[in-house]
Amino acid sequence: MKHCIQCLAALLVLGAGLAHAQPIGDIEAGKAKSQSCAGCHGAEGASDNPAFPMLAGQHADYLLHALQSYKNGNRQNAIMNGQAAALSEQDMRDLAAYYAAQDAAIQTLERRSANSD
């Protein structure tokens, strides 16, 4: 009986993982690591300085790609190259997950808006 319950629990965990796209990193860990980002990108990624992009609600995989590009030098920015150099792959994943999970300051554009309203 105990074995059965363990099996069921494992299946439920697997099911939950499949039902929701796997988070790219740990949101809570990302929050803890986001202190130095907040100086420019705002407390929860909604920057009020137009020089710095809004991160709140951005796709996590895009944010991860951006951080990796800054770290490997494919993308050049005096501030971000320095910041990303100090981050591990796990740090970048956690930060991407954290900012993607915040109340969205940005959204996907609407195709219809090109012609209507």
Next chain:
Amino acid sequence: MNCGRLIGGAALALALLMPGTGAAQGDIEAGRAKAYTCLGCHAVEGYRNAYPSYRVPKLGGQHQSYIVSSLKAYKSGARQHTTMQALASTLSEQDIQDIAAYFASRGPEGQ
């Protein structure tokens, strides 16, 4: 104390601090028409970039000046992305300002 100079300085400081009040200001309506090509990727929810595979960024409500600097970086080749470099190379300074103004106006709270 020279009052005129003080007021002039304050006005200059204000002008520098206020986004969108500079010489190159974007026209949202012009940007709406010019952004048609952009929407083929950036208006498709969850659309993926081919390689490396990641979802194309959400741009509705992004800061205008950040979009301007990104497009200029693609145009100059400072920022690498085959499709974006090709598209940005066709844009004039005014096109970039207009498209950025339009994107910035399409945020979650600007509908």
